[in-house]
Amino acid sequence: RPCEPDVIRSPDGKQLTAIMREQWRAYNSMLITSDDEAKTWHHFREGNIAVTGDRHLARFSPDGRLVIVFRDNSLDTPPLPDGQRVDKCWFVAWVGTYGDLIHARAGQYRILLLRSELGCGYPGLEVLPDGTFVATTYIGLEPGEQHSIVSTRFNLDEMDQRVEKL
16 A cells, blocks of 8 residues: 655656555555656565655755655664664655665665654755755654654765764
8 A cells, every 4th residue: 555655757867766655564665667757657566674664755966866855663674874773753864876766775874864752754855056955844842742843954975974984
């Protein structure tokens, strides 16, 4: 039962890929591709566990890498580079290539953007002219309070350096 798709155009413009969550939580997030501008679609297949989550939103970085933000609340996902694991609701970014995504590879790394015991969801993602990503979601910050809209910024050059140090 796939739902909530985000459609990504391949860097060469020849293929569309939709990534979506699997509603029953029995499978990793699902992928489906089209090579004819969505007239027909290939069969659904599972993506890598590293992109398994809800409400994906993707953008390409200036250097051509693919960045996908999503709500990852599965205990079965791989740990982040520093060994942390997902608990209640993590808003994460996956960094890899389009090839990594469609060939179900883990990608380069994942970034923990926000963490909440109280829920998070529906993302926004923009790339500023200097290559900075701005990721936005709603998130519960304090028990008993309304959810807040929170944005966080990150730059892949800085993230690459941090991952290299781990």
